[in-house]
Amino acid sequence: MQFPWGLLALLAVPVIIILYLLKQKHEEFITSSLYLWQNALQDIEANTPWQRLKKNILMFLQIFAVILLALILSEPVIQNIGSRGGAVMLVMDCSLSMQSTDMKPSRFEAARADAVKLVEACRDGTEFTVIASGSTPYIVIHKTTNSNNVIREINNLKATDTAEDPDGTAELVQSLVRDNAEIQIYWFGDGTDPVSGNNAVYYGDNARYYSYNRNGDNYAVTLLSQRKNQNSREITALSRIANFSKQDAELDVSLYADGNFFDARRVKVGAGKSESIYWAGIPDSVYRLECRIDTEDILLKDNIAGVMVQTEKNGKVLLATEKNVFLEKILSLMPNLDVYRTGMDDADELKGYDLYIFDGKLPAKLPEDGHAILFKPSGNEYFSLSGMSEYTVIRSASHRLYNNLKQDISFDAMKTDLFRLPEWGSPLMENDEGITAFEGFLGRRRIMVFGFDLHETNLPVQPFFPVIMTRAIQELLPGGYNEITAVNAGDSFDLSVDPEAKEVYAVGPDGNRTRIAPPFPVTSFSGTTQIGVYELEQQLENETVKQQFFVNAPSEKEHALSAAASELSDDQDVGEGWEERRVSGGWSLKMLLLWVLLAILAIEWWVYSNGTTI
Numbered sequence: 001m002q003f004p005w006g007l008l009a010l011l012a013v014p015v016i017i018i019l020y021l022l023k024q025k026h027e028e029f030i031t032s033s034l035y036l037w038q039n040a041l042q043d044i045e046a047n048t049p050w051q052r053l054k055k056n057i058l059m060f061l062q063i064f065a066v067i068l069l070a071l072i073l074s075e076p077v078i079q080n081i082g083s084r085g086g087a088v089m090l091v092m093d094c095s096l097s098m099q100s101t102d103m104k105p106s107r108f109e110a111a112r113a114d115a116v117k118l119v120e121a122c123r124d125g126t127e128f129t130v131i132a133s134g135s136t137p138y139i140v141i142h143k144t145t146n147s148n149n150v151i152r153e154i155n156n157l158k159a160t161d162t163a164e165d166p167d168g169t170a171e172l173v174q175s176l177v178r179d180n181a182e183i184q185i186y187w188f189g190d191g192t193d194p195v196s197g198n199n200a201v202y203y204g205d206n207a208r209y210y211s212y213n214r215n216g217d218n219y220a221v222t223l224l225s226q227r228k229n230q231n232s233r234e235i236t237a238l239s240r241i242a243n244f245s246k247q248d249a250e251l252d253v254s255l256y257a258d259g260n261f262f263d264a265r266r267v268k269v270g271a272g273k274s275e276s277i278y279w280a281g282i283p284d285s286v287y288r289l290e291c292r293i294d295t296e297d298i299l300l301k302d303n304i305a306g307v308m309v310q311t312e313k314n315g316k317v318l319l320a321t322e323k324n325v326f327l328e329k330i331l332s333l334m335p336n337l338d339v340y341r342t343g344m345d346d347a348d349e350l351k352g353y354d355l356y357i358f359d360g361k362l363p364a365k366l367p368e369d370g371h372a373i374l375f376k377p378s379g380n381e382y383f384s385l386s387g388m389s390e391y392t393v394i395r396s397a398s399h400r401l402y403n404n405l406k407q408d409i410s411f412d413a414m415k416t417d418l419f420r421l422p423e424w425g426s427p428l429m430e431n432d433e434g435i436t437a438f439e440g441f442l443g444r445r446r447i448m449v450f451g452f453d454l455h456e457t458n459l460p461v462q463p464f465f466p467v468i469m470t471r472a473i474q475e476l477l478p479g480g481y482n483e484i485t486a487v488n489a490g491d492s493f494d495l496s497v498d499p500e501a502k503e504v505y506a507v508g509p510d511g512n513r514t515r516i517a518p519p520f521p522v523t524s525f526s527g528t529t530q531i532g533v534y535e536l537e538q539q540l541e542n543e544t545v546k547q548q549f550f551v552n553a554p555s556e557k558e559h560a561l562s563a564a565a566s567e568l569s570d571d572q573d574v575g576e577g578w579e580e581r582r583v584s585g586g587w588s589l590k591m592l593l594l595w596v597l598l599a600i601l602a603i604e605w606w607v608y609s610n611g612t613t614i
Helices: 005-021 035-045 057-073 107-121 147-156 166-179 325-333 344-349 465-476 555-571 590-610
Strands: 077-079 087-093 127-133 138-144 184-189 207-211 219-229 234-243 249-257 260-269 274-283 288-293 304-308 315-320 337-342 355-359 371-375 385-396 410-419 425-431 434-442 445-450 486-488 503-507 513-517 532-539 544-552 586-588
Touching: 005 057, 057 590, 087 107, 087 166, 107 147, 107 184, 127 147, 127 166, 138 147, 219 249, 219 288, 219 304, 219 555, 234 249, 234 260, 234 288, 234 555, 249 274, 260 274, 304 486, 315 325, 325 337, 325 465, 371 465, 385 434, 410 425, 425 445, 445 465
Parallel strands: 087 127, 087 184, 184 207, 315 337, 315 355, 355 371, 371 445, 486 544
Antiparallel strands: 077 586, 127 138, 219 234, 234 274, 249 260, 249 288, 288 304, 304 544, 385 410, 385 425, 410 434, 425 434, 434 445, 503 513, 503 532, 532 544
16 A cells, blocks of 8 residues: 555644644734723733634634535545455556557556556455456456555556557456456457457456546658669659548658668648658669658658568579470469479479479489479378368368458369378368368478369369469568568468478567577468567578568558547547546546535635635
């Protein structure tokens, strides 16, 4: 419990009484009679400087005012049930938007201070649980009665650069509520009210939400993309500027190339809308672009977005086939690929390629320096068949290869092999009898296996065939062609690691170096927790391959989460009466006592002006 230091103001009470005990100094006046002054004469003739304390309404009013002032400075509250014991859960929003400065010093700092006050207001024996809500919600401290440890953990929390996962947080809170239905929940955030909002989840009758969103002006760069023009040897960039505020704004926007100023524009953006800006004439030698909003707002981190210009490194692809016009056509249409073709007789001597495509046969040993795509492979030591299926319909399995393909992914096949899915494999295609295609990491090599000959299916004439094959080839090309140029903070993305890599590291904007691999295989990276430039390092036998990429603010996702809170403020201004609604363990009496104090001061002034005494 925190000591109410405001009560020290009560030391002024004896001072006031002493002032009224002191004998007043009188001035001499000529009067016609002393009859009415007999009582005062006794005090004048006394040798002591003190006088008997008399009833004086002004003195009582002043003492009462001092007592009220001491209580106000102590911030008294009427404690609710949750602050008197039992179990208390505090949910802290640690997402990017909580770094906004429309509350000083920031929304998060204000919320953290209130959370600490609430803990201090709870009596001894209260059982605390603290949850940090961010891209991955987690329990900070669980079922502890040590309030000092709880306060320390709350003070150690920091607002991150990622977006909040409200569904994950709600699921975590619900799981804890199921264990204790009487637990008191105090939720500190700036987005949609999870307790009583339109899409609120029921957490029982003991949940309260405190919003720290004052709807200050916020602008953001929500998109920055680039494209190299092959004819002019120049780069064209596109940036999208969003105005998340409630009034139109005229913004100054700048573009930087390799850290140097390149161009600037002034753009008018309507309230709640966005505008696109095209930037042309950028030299193709530039490798890094940044777009910045120079107009200040409440959140600076989403005023910048960056992107790395893709390199022109060509991928080396070897197609081992007797003749397959379908694969040859797909490969010929893909830019930045050096495609080599060979017969199956030379397959055992192959090496030095980024991607191997084997059509119909398989060498005794798969090459170890590249990934592979296999069509109707022969018997081998890597995986086994479970049977064969004829005149069948093959359909897609659940896999990211088919993301955003809305049509039905199915086709007919005269015959196809069926596979026993190895432990390292994931299904790609299937029919009613089993797995017809799969993919996975075989050691450090990633392979995709299809159990059919393309000539014995109608897959090549399907509209989704070029899309699927292009995605498969892009995913299996390590670095270069399939490089990452920019992602949002908190996002996880797929890595295409060179099979010859010995170690893989990620270096964050703060210089912190994190080892991703070994162990191998490494398929994705999810450590994008900071906004800025990251660098991936792949240490090969004789060289280190480095690749930089930007991690930008998840502005649109964060704004979508707080949009409902902004709509709520149209009916109820969160800025007015804020102090009355920021409660520390109960209902604050501060404003009520302040109004009583003003009334006492007004009465004292009236008494003094009219000379009223008792």
